[in-house]
Amino acid sequence: MREFLSVIFGFPTFLYSLALVVVLVYWIAAVIGLVDFGESSIDLDIAEHADVSVDDLGTIAGYVVAFGLSGVPFSIVVTLLVVIGWTLSTLAGIWVLAWVPTLPLQIVAGLVVLGACFALSIVIAARIVRPLRGAFVTEYARHNSDLxxxxxxxxxxxxxxxxxxxxxxxxxxxxxxxxxxxxxxxxxxxxxxxxxxxxxxxxxxxxxxxxxxx
Known part of the structure; x- marks a missing residue:
């Protein structure tokens, strides 16, 4: 148990642990009605970002489409990326980083693990998102015709x-x-x-x- 806690609160997994807390708070708020789940959709035909510039919107949409993460609510995409990244980083911390001897090497290895986990989480999330798109076609079709x-x-x-x-x-x-x-x-x-x-x-x-x- 102590080893597990040291991994999830150590570098680089603690970054994903913080993101996981944010995601959990969001879903708790969604369940009790403080957050409207439908308002967080990002179909990438239609992406809602009230707090970012139009230039940033174009960049975000381009990346999400390119990575194959479109067609489902943005909250689901973020949740998948965080959960998958946290899981991979935790496993890497237990099986790989625990064997790295010195602090400088641990930092370098941690950065490598962080980048690898992020890249792998995109690939895995894209595979999971693909069969989920059909569940949101009706909602998006309504928005499409409205525009x-x-x-x-x-x-x-x-x-x-x-x-x-x-x-x-x-x-x-x-x-x-x-x-x-x-x-x-x-x-x-x-x-x-x-x-x-x-x-x-x-x-x-x-x-x-x-x-x-x-």
Whole structure:
């Protein structure tokens, strides 16, 4: 027991232990109704981040899509990453770091373990997320149809047939959506556009400049 406690409160596992406490507090708050579980969704067609800049939103969405973590509530993604990372780090602390002799080597080995656990947690979480996406299709489909006809603000430098992101103001928060538009067009960061269609297969929205609407 003493060995286990020294591992979970030692480097690098204590970082995951702190994150695990935050996750546990969140889920307790969700169970008793202090947090709305539905408000933490990040479909990566639609990502809600009221407290970060639009530039950061585009970066976050790009990474989450690239890692295959889209399609489920963001709270579930974070929980999986933390729990998996904590488990791997704890096991590494017991089976690997305990045999490292000196403090400098322990720090170096701890950094390696931290990076390896984070990378492996992404891979494992992506595998777990894949079969869970179907449970959230109905909710996301409702949001997708609701956005058609609304205006959005482009958050990327340009929008073409291959890439683009935009922010939609909804319920006082910023919703990030993946968008596209035929080239050439006048859309650039900060431009206003109209959402005219949703492509369910590509999971993105067709937009057009507001000056074209007029």
């Amino acid at each position: 058609i006809g609304q205006t959005c603000t482009i958050t990327t430098g340009s929008v073409d047939e291959k890439q683009g992101y935009a922010q939609v103001a909804q319920r006082g928060a910023g919703l990030l959506i993946q968008v596209w538009a035929p080239s050439p067009n006048t859309l650039e960061r900060g431009s206003q556009a109209l959402i005219v269609e949703y492509d369910g297969a590509a999971r993105r929205y067709l937009v057009q400049p507001m000056d074209a609407v007029a």
